[in-house]
Amino acid sequence: MTKTSKKNIQEAVTGVKLADIIRGNVRQYTMIGALLIIWLIFSISTEGIFISSRNLSILFVQMCTTGILTGGMLLVMVSGNIDLAAGSVCGTLGALVAFMMASAHFNPIIAIIITIAAGMAVGAWHGYWVAFRRVPAFIVTLASQIAFRGITLLITDGATIGEFDQSFKLIGQGYLPDLTGSAEGFHMLTLILAVAAIIIFVANDLRARKKRVANGFAVLSMPLQIAKLVLISAALGAVGFIFADYNGLPYAIIILLVVVAFSFITTTRTSFGRHVYAIGGNTEAARLSGVNIKKTLMKVFIIMGAMCGIAATVYTSRLNAATTAAGVNFELDAIAACIIGGTSTTGGYGTAIGAIIGALVMASLDNGMSLMNLPIMIQYIIKGMILLIAVWVDIANRKK
Numbered sequence: 001m002t003k004t005s006k007k008n009i010q011e012a013v014t015g016v017k018l019a020d021i022i023r024g025n026v027r028q029y030t031m032i033g034a035l036l037i038i039w040l041i042f043s044i045s046t047e048g049i050f051i052s053s054r055n056l057s058i059l060f061v062q063m064c065t066t067g068i069l070t071g072g073m074l075l076v077m078v079s080g081n082i083d084l085a086a087g088s089v090c091g092t093l094g095a096l097v098a099f100m101m102a103s104a105h106f107n108p109i110i111a112i113i114i115t116i117a118a119g120m121a122v123g124a125w126h127g128y129w130v131a132f133r134r135v136p137a138f139i140v141t142l143a144s145q146i147a148f149r150g151i152t153l154l155i156t157d158g159a160t161i162g163e164f165d166q167s168f169k170l171i172g173q174g175y176l177p178d179l180t181g182s183a184e185g186f187h188m189l190t191l192i193l194a195v196a197a198i199i200i201f202v203a204n205d206l207r208a209r210k211k212r213v214a215n216g217f218a219v220l221s222m223p224l225q226i227a228k229l230v231l232i233s234a235a236l237g238a239v240g241f242i243f244a245d246y247n248g249l250p251y252a253i254i255i256l257l258v259v260v261a262f263s264f265i266t267t268t269r270t271s272f273g274r275h276v277y278a279i280g281g282n283t284e285a286a287r288l289s290g291v292n293i294k295k296t297l298m299k300v301f302i303i304m305g306a307m308c309g310i311a312a313t314v315y316t317s318r319l320n321a322a323t324t325a326a327g328v329n330f331e332l333d334a335i336a337a338c339i340i341g342g343t344s345t346t347g348g349y350g351t352a353i354g355a356i357i358g359a360l361v362m363a364s365l366d367n368g369m370s371l372m373n374l375p376i377m378i379q380y381i382i383k384g385m386i387l388l389i390a391v392w393v394d395i396a397n398r399k400k
Contacts, residue, residue, distance in 0.1 A: 030393070031340060031341060031342065031354065031357050031358065031361065032357060034361065035357060035360060035361050035364065038361065038364050038365065038368065039051065039364060039368075041368075042364070042367075042368030042371065042372070045368070045371075045372050046368070046371045046372060049371055050367070050368055050371055053241075053242045053243075053245035053246040054246045055367070055371070056242045056246075057242055057243055057246040057247065057250070058367075059363055059364065059367045060242075060243075060250070060253055060360075060363075061172075061250050061252050061253065061318065062363050062366070062367065063256075063359050063360055063362075063363035064172075064252040064253065064255065064256045064311075064314050064318075065090075065311045065314060065315045065318075065330065066330065066333045066334055066337055066359045066362060066363065067256045067259070067260070067337075067356055067359040067360075068255070068256060068259050068307055068310050068311040068314065069086055069090070069307055069308065069311050069330060069331070069333075069334035070263075070334050070337045070338055070341075070355040070356065070358070070359050071259040071260065071262065071263040071303075071307050071352070071355075072086070072303050072304035072305075072306070072307030072308070073086065073304065073307075073331075073334040073335060073337075073338050073355075074263060074267070074338055074343060074350050074351075074352060074355045075263075075266070075267070075276055075300045075303055075304065076137070076300055076301070076304050077280075077335070077338050077339075077343050077344070077345075077347065077350060078267070078276050078277055078280045078343065078344075078347055078348065078349065078350045079276045079279050079280045079296070079297060079300050079347060080279060080280040080283065080346065080347025080348070081130060081137035081297070081300070081347070082137050082138055082141065082335070083126070083137065083141045083301075083304055083331060084138065084141040084142050084144075084145050084331055085122075085126070085140075085141040085142070085143075085144035085145040085148060085331065086141075086304065086308055086330060086331035086334055087145070087327040087328060087329055087330030087331040087332070087334075088144065088145045088146075088147075088148035088149045088152070088327055088331075089119065089122050089144065089148050089305070089308045089312075089327070090308045090311050090312045090315065090326070090327040090330050091148070091149070091152045091312070091324075091325075091326040091327025091328070091330075092148045092149075092151045092152045092155065092312075092327070093115050093118060093119050093308055093309050093312035093313075094312040094313075094315055094316040094322045094326045094327065095152050095155040095156045095161065095322045095326070096114075096115055096118060096155060096312075097111050097112060097114075097115040097312060097313055097316055097322070098156075098161040098162070098164070098316055098321070098322030099155050099156075099161055099322070100114065100115075101164050101165065101168060102161050102162065102163060102164060103161070108164070108165050108167055108168040111168075112168075112313050115309045115312060115313055116306055116309035116310060116313070117309070118309065119305040119306050119307070119308040119309030119310075119312070120302050120305045120306045120309070121305065122144070122148075122305045122308070123301040123302040123303065123304050123305020123306065123308075124298065124301065124302050124305065125144075126140050126141060126144065126301040126304075126305070127297055127298035127299075127300070127301035127302060128298070130297055130301065131293065131294040131295075131297035131298050131301075132294055132298075145331070152324060152326070152327070153324055156322060156323070156324050158324060159324075160321050160322065160323050160324075161321065161322045162320055162321035162322070163320065163321075164316075164317070164320060168317055169317055169320055170251055170317075171251055171252065171255070171313060171314055171317040171318075172251075172252050172314050172315065172316070172317030172318030172319070172320075173317065173318055173320070174250070174251045175187075175247045175248040175249065175250050175251065176189060176190065176248050176249040176250075176251065176254070177189075177248075178190075178248055186244045186245060187243065187244040187245075187247065187248030187249070188244070189248065189249075190240055190243045190244040190248045190249045191240055191241070191244045193240065193249065194236060194237055194239070194240020194241070194243075194244070195237075195240070197236050197240070198233045198236050198237060201229075201232060201233065201236065202229055202233065205225075205228075205229060206229075209225060252314050252317075252318065255310065255314060259307065259310065260352055260353075260356050263352035263355070264351075264352040264353065266303075267350075267351065267352055268352075272296065272299065275291045275292075275296045276296060276300060277348060277349075278291055279291065279293060279296060279297070279347070280344075280346075280347025280348035280349075281347065281348030281349075282348075311330070312326075312327075315327075333359075333362055334359075336358070336362055336383070336386075336387045336390075337355055337356075337358035337359035337361070337362050338350060338354075338355045338358060339358065339387065339390050339391055339394065340357075340358035340361050340362065340386070340387070340390045341353075341354035341355040341356070341357050341358025341359070341361075342354035342355075342358070342394075343355060343358075344394060345391055345394055345395075361386075362383070365379075365382065365383055365386070366379070366383075369382065
């Protein structure tokens with residue numbers, strides 16, 4: 001290696017400063033700061049009840065449905081489209097899985113597989129009209145929103161369907177068994193998993209840093225690198241402690257983590273993900289670059305449909321019932337979570353981590369305002385104003 005190349009690599013190692021990081025990730029850091037402020041306000045207002053392990057564990061489980069839907073909504077919005085039918089489809093699929101188990105006596109596994117497959121079929125239907133018939137996604141999914149609300153009523157016959165097999169209820173209500181035994185009331189297996197997650201994260205991050213240095217790419221200075229590892233490890237440890245202090249890790253959270261991992265890998269590690277960003281950023285440029293617009297959009301909506309099926313399964317399991325009102329406004333919560341998490345309203349930008357943080361913000365608002373016994377109309381007003389501010393921030397950032 002020549003002296004010049006060594007010098008370039010050394011400059012790369014110290015080339016990324018704190019100010020550069022903040023400028024490049026202003027949306028994510030703003031949202032993390034807002035989340036911490038929200039938690040602080042609710043913790044003070046509820047005299048510490050909000051921040052208790054029990055409440056935070058429940059909050060994370062309540063977030064799962066919205067969080068799973070954001071896994072698909074992120075791709076839809078990044079591609080420059082919208083899905084207004086996600087909530088209605090989720091309600092219909094929840095009624096479908098409930099009907100198959102409670103009335104048709106299907107095996108829960110078979111019922112879940114059929115439900116997810118049905119969601120993918122709905123997504124293919126939306127993708128066909130959007131990609132091949134060039135009907136705006138707004139219109140296609142708005143039509144489905146109305147239609148699937150009627151299909152839900154048809155399946156349920158206007159009544160609640162409930163009481164499922166115990167194995168199905170575990171999906172939304174169960175916790176990972178502590179195979180190691182417990183000590184001082186803690187769920188030891190959850191603590192072990194949290195420590196393992198920290199070790200894997202640190203090892204992968206250091207490996208990625210080493211690879212970037214070897215190729216001459218810019219990386220964080222060592223003090224910032226250490227600060228990053230410490231902060232994220234502390235966050236992972238805190239989450240692990242919360243779950244370990246109250247029953248352990250819920251199965252619903254495990255499903256959510258799988259969805260987030262899928263969304264993260266898809267958007268950052270695959271050519272399909274790059275094509276979705278290209279379409280949302282500039283459709284004509286993507287077409288001229290050889291991206292198959294129709295095929296990519298079809299895949300996007302099929303994934304959205306699959307996420308609706310998974311979310312419907314988790315939600316129905318958690319409630320142990322399918323109701324005619326299930327799914328109402330779910331799509332709005334998912335859209336709001338993506339926007340609050342930094343996803344652009346015009347397409348081309350958004351991250352899986354930002355979207356899940358947005359979902360956590362939405363769940364925190366619902367949970368905290370409920371603990372404070374705020375009237376429902378006030379809750380709607382506050383959530384609406386927060387969404388408006390998030391869109392305004394997005395527009396202001398794009399202008400800059």
